[in-house]
Amino acid sequence: MLEAIDVHADGLKRAALAAGPQAPVPNCPKWTVHDLVTHIAFVHGFAVGLATNRPVRPTPPTGWDDVLGWWDGQRLALREALGRAPETPAFSPYPGFTATVGDWTRRMAHETAIHRLDAESALADVPPTRFSPAFAADGIDEFLTYLLPRLGRNPGVRVTTPERTWTLGEPEAELDGTADDVYRALWGRPHQASITGDLAPLAAP
Structure with a gap:
């Protein structure tokens, strides 16, 4: 890190x-x-x-x-x-x-x-930066299991990547994709993950 x-x-x-x-x-x-x-x-x-x-x-x-x-x-x-x-x-x-x-x-x-x-x-030619599955998965885990509880949030969501699934509460929304895309989606950045339901309760701080 x-x-x-x-x-x-x-x-x-x-x-x-x-x-x-x-x-x-x-x-x-x-x-x-x-x-x-x-x-x-x-x-x-x-x-x-x-x-x-x-x-x-x-x-x-x-x-x-x-x-x-x-x-x-x-x-x-x-x-x-x-x-x-x-x-x-x-x-x-x-x-x-x-x-x-x-x-x-x-x-x-x-x-x-x-x-x-x-x-x-901000660049005219945006580079194709991608995060490794291991780093992105750690970022997903940090967001869901470290940040959200400390911010007093307890959303019902299931988050799935090829490597792992996270389930918080009774899922009312689902987020699925590569670890890189899910990581970006959780932080509200451009992504190609699939979203079902309302992810608003997960909005990045």
Whole structure:
């Protein structure tokens, strides 16, 4: 997961630089690439505090070159913060739930991967990025079994990929497809998964 953070952050930055700060982000219609980079820089900085049990809300600079440089620093700090043993206790912002360094490593890997897709959607020639079945399946599992309970959501849904099926509650909706497509669908990104019923209760945070 540490390697995944690096790989997808590099891909995100590559796409952001190629698209330029004012390019619109089709995956996130209210954002420009500048907004997207500022967001991921903030998230990485915030995760440093969570992983080290010193939660703070960082303030990224506003200028494009400045926020890029600041993000580079936060990425290095994040690498160091997440380099400790995965079972090390960390801060949890979710009442009633504990967290570990491993939890935040996993969370940042998937946060960064999804936003890489967003940065790439801003390019005129969108690259054919695909996630491996193992990584995408882990992202599905993290979304369904880690994030949803912490957000107080308990939807009835069945999610099926060729490798695995997840069933939450009494299914009133079904999502089926490759792990890559299901992963994207759960996060509200373009996909080719099959949906039956209403997935609104699963809407990504």
